[in-house]
Structures are given as structure tokens and as C-alpha cells.
Amino acid sequence: MQENEKQILIENLLHSIRKHPASVTSNGVQKTLDENALAKEFYTLISEATGDHYKSEQKQVTILLADLRGFSAMSEKHTAKELIDLLNRYFHKMSEIILHYGGTIDKFMGDSVMALFGAPSSSEDDLERALACAVEMQLAMNDVNATNQALGLPNIYMGIGLNTGTVVAGNLGSILHxxxxxxxNEVNLTSRIEAHSLRGQIMxxxxxxxxxAEYVTVGTINDVLVxxxxxxxxxxELLSTSRPKQLEVPQREIRKSPRIAVNMPLNFQTVAGKTVQAEEYEGRINNISYNGMMAVLPMPIQPSAEIKIHFTLSMMSNQTSEVYAKVLHVQxxxxxxxxxxEFTFIDDDAQRELKEFIDRIIESN
Incomplete structure (x- = not known):
């Protein structure tokens, strides 16, 4: 029973008592019934009768956290009603899938949803169902986006993180709510894992x-600092699971790593054949990943051309690293x-420094 349903039931019970006031006699003294005490007693009885009165306990669970990518940017182009309606359609679809696989919806937070497998009740196949649920959720984004397109709204994409570990489970709050x-810690770790998922990915x-391991196939393996x-x-990165049935994650994102928005100077030289040209240019980096970047350049460069980049990410040193990159697309x-x-050459020190820089930015968001 939902909290608001309990409160309505309690108010109805109190209303009935008010219509038929009664008093009790104790030691010869007549006393009026305390409504606050009655409300608390009703709440306890209702919670116990409906099984909602859970005591805190340690449990082994699999936590699923799903979050939309780039949803905040949509607020600039669409009305609040359009966004609320879109979110409700998305949450409805995801909720159907979570409940179908026996998960417990823990909460909705902005444009994310957290679900539990193994709490409040647990079974041997909790993990299997959690993994299958995550894949079905990604598959269901096709239906979500088909509706968006019909309504003239953009496609939305979701990243999912899953983690299995021991947590403390129980009712949190007060008698009022x-x-x-x-x-x-395992809940916090799940949030960190989800933050590293790209759109369409399950990490x-x-x-x-x-x-x-015996019934899933995985792709990219990434060591990150959180x-x-x-x-x-x-x-x-989860690619497929064979339990309780064969399911494959749809491939939506061609990027091979997380990408973060930045505003950084880009100093570079063009490369002709195998010769680096003497003239230096300056542009701006808009976003960057482990494997490449999106940059604004002062002049057009042909796709497949190569440039030599000089940039530093270290705040402790002015030393620059030389990185070569190929132009994939120009607009x-x-x-x-x-x-x-796309980076075609980056030395080990620069790659490590770049990865640590990106991971720090992801963690701070």
C-alpha cells in the first residue's frame, strides 16, 4: 500500500470516529480519545497488515540504476508539459519491465530510476532477472523513441549501471512519511558505475x-577511479545474457568511451603527407573522450586529414603532449x-593523464 493510500485510510477512520465521538473512563475520570495517538496506532496496524512494516536488515541485492542522457539540454527547446509527459511515458514503460522481472522500484530521481532485485524479498535468480530487465529496458527505448518521433520530439537515450553487494534495507523516514x-557503499558505487555508461550501454x-560470467557476454572492460x-x-559492458532467455543489448552508441563537455584551447598544426607544417593554429575543444574530441577550428580541414595537437591536462606542469588525430567529419x-x-597516436603518459582527467570530471558531476 502506498503512503498516500495509508494516510487517506487513516483520515477516513478518524472521520468516522469524529462522527460518533466516544470517551473512555479510567480510574473514574472520563477522557477523550487522542487522535494523534490513534493515527499512529492505525499506521502501525495498517503497515503490519499489508507487510509494509519492514525492519532494517542487511541483504544481498543487485541494484539497477538507469538515467537518461542529455535530458537537461532538452529543457531549452521544449515546454515543461512536454518534458513531464515524455518522462511519464518513459517511466511507465520502464516500470512495466521492472515489475515484469520481479524488481522493486526504489525511487524516481529526476530523469533516473533505481530498482532493486533481492529486496524486500529475495530468490536465487535475482541477478539473472536484473540483467534481463536491464537489456529489455534498452530494447524498449525503440518504442519510447517511436512515440517521441510521432509527437515531434527528439530521441532519448539511456545508460544503465548494475552492481551486486550487501546493503542495509528497510523503511526510512518517520511516521508522517x-x-x-x-x-x-554499494548504492553509491552503483551511481558511479552508471555515470560511466554511454547512451545505450549497460555497465x-x-x-x-x-x-x-557463465551466462553473459561482455565487451569493453574499463578500469576507472571513483x-x-x-x-x-x-x-x-554487458552485450548479452542467456538467462532466463537469450537477450542482446541493442547497439546505439559508436563512441568507445565516455565523453565530457569542456571549453579548452586547442593548439595544432596540419600534417601534409608525413610532414608537419610549420604554421600553428588555435581552436577550441568542445568535448573530449579517451579516443578523440569535438573541436571548433578556424578553417576547414578535409575529412581523413591529420593534425598534430599540443595540449596539456596537468595543472602541475606546463609540459605539453604531442598527439596526432584524424579528421572524421567537418560541419x-x-x-x-x-x-x-579521432586520436591516431597518443603516448602512454598522455593517455593515462587524459583518462584520469575525464574520470575526475565525470565523478564531480
């Missing part, structure tokens, strides 16, 4: 992968040239 939820923690952990955390807009670049 409480909800069943889980807390602990697994090492503990989740270890327990499901807040609250002294050691790097290994993440696995002119308002006399600016937006270029998609």
Missing part, C-alpha cells in the same frame, strides 16, 4: 560480472568549423 529503500560492476574508493574499479556553422577528431 517513510519509504522502503536501501543504503550503503556491470566486477562483483556483478563475477557472479554472472569517489570513495582508493583502488580503481573495473567495469564491464560548418556560423563561419565556424566543427570537427570530429
Amino acid at each position: 517513510s519509504e522502503y529503500t536501501v543504503i550503503g 556491470l560492476s566486477e562483483s556483478t560480472y563475477d557472479q554472472a 569517489k570513495g574508493r582508493s583502488q580503481s574499479v573495473r567495469l564491464y 560548418e556553422l556560423d563561419k565556424h568549423f566543427y570537427c570530429q577528431l
Whole structure:
């Protein structure tokens, strides 16, 4: 029973009592019934009768956290009603799938949804159902986006993180309002894992992968530093699961790594054949990933051309790293040239520094 339903029931009971006032006699003294005490007693009885009165306990659970990518930017082009309606359609679809696989919807937070498998009740196939649920959720985005397109709205994309571990589960709140939820380091880790997922991806923690290795296939393996952990955390990209049936994650994102928005200077030289040209140019980096960047250049460059980049990410040193990149795509807009670049050469030190820089930015968001 939902909290608002309990409150309505309690108010109806109190209303009935007010219509038929009664008093009790104690030690010869007549006393009026205390409505606040009655409300508390009703709440306890209703919670116990409906099974909502959970005591806190440690439980092994798989936590699923899904979040939309780029949703905040949509607020600039669409009305609040359009966005609320879009979110409700999305949440409705995801809720159907979570409940179908026996998950418990823990909460909605902005444009994200968190679900539990193994709490409040648990079974041997909690992890299997959680993984299948995540894949079905990504598959269902086709239907969500078909509706968006019919309504003249843009496609939306979702990243999902899953983690398996021990949490404290129980009712959190007060007699006025409480909800069943889980807390602990594993919940925080799930949020960090989800933040590293690209649109359309499902990322697994090492503990989740270890327990499901015999029936899942994975792709990219990424070691990242996350807040609250002294050691790097290994993440696995889920590609498919064979339990309880064969399901494959749809491929939506061609990027091979997380991409973050930045506003950084880009100093570069063009390359003709195998010769680096002497003239230096300056542009701006709009976003950057482990493997490339999107930059605004002062002049057009042909696709497949190569440039030599000089840039530093270290705040402790002015030393620049030399990186080579190939132009994949160029688009002119308002006399600016937006270029998609893929790194063709980056030394180990620069790659490590770049990865740590991107991971720090992701963690701070």
C-alpha cells in the first residue's frame, strides 16, 4: 500500500470516529480519545497488515540504476508539459519491465530510476532477472523513441549501471512519511558505475560480472577511479545474457568511451603527407573522450586529414603532449568549423593523464 493510500485510510477512520465521538473512563475520570495517538496506532496496524512494516536488515541485492542522457539540454527547446509527459511515458514503460522481472522500484530521481532485485524479498535468480530487465529496458527505448518521433520530439537515450553487494534495507523516514529503500557503499558505487555508461550501454560492476560470467557476454572492460574508493574499479559492458532467455543489448552508441563537455584551447598544426607544417593554429575543444574530441577550428580541414595537437591536462606542469588525430567529419556553422577528431597516436603518459582527467570530471558531476 502506498503512503498516500495509508494516510487517506487513516483520515477516513478518524472521520468516522469524529462522527460518533466516544470517551473512555479510567480510574473514574472520563477522557477523550487522542487522535494523534490513534493515527499512529492505525499506521502501525495498517503497515503490519499489508507487510509494509519492514525492519532494517542487511541483504544481498543487485541494484539497477538507469538515467537518461542529455535530458537537461532538452529543457531549452521544449515546454515543461512536454518534458513531464515524455518522462511519464518513459517511466511507465520502464516500470512495466521492472515489475515484469520481479524488481522493486526504489525511487524516481529526476530523469533516473533505481530498482532493486533481492529486496524486500529475495530468490536465487535475482541477478539473472536484473540483467534481463536491464537489456529489455534498452530494447524498449525503440518504442519510447517511436512515440517521441510521432509527437515531434527528439530521441532519448539511456545508460544503465548494475552492481551486486550487501546493503542495509528497510523503511526510512518517520511516521508522517517513510519509504522502503536501501543504503550503503554499494548504492553509491552503483551511481558511479552508471555515470560511466554511454547512451545505450549497460555497465556491470566486477562483483556483478563475477557472479554472472557463465551466462553473459561482455565487451569493453574499463578500469576507472571513483569517489570513495582508493583502488580503481573495473567495469564491464554487458552485450548479452542467456538467462532466463537469450537477450542482446541493442547497439546505439559508436563512441568507445565516455565523453565530457569542456571549453579548452586547442593548439595544432596540419600534417601534409608525413610532414608537419610549420604554421600553428588555435581552436577550441568542445568535448573530449579517451579516443578523440569535438573541436571548433578556424578553417576547414578535409575529412581523413591529420593534425598534430599540443595540449596539456596537468595543472602541475606546463609540459605539453604531442598527439596526432584524424579528421572524421567537418560541419560548418556560423563561419565556424566543427570537427570530429579521432586520436591516431597518443603516448602512454598522455593517455593515462587524459583518462584520469575525464574520470575526475565525470565523478564531480
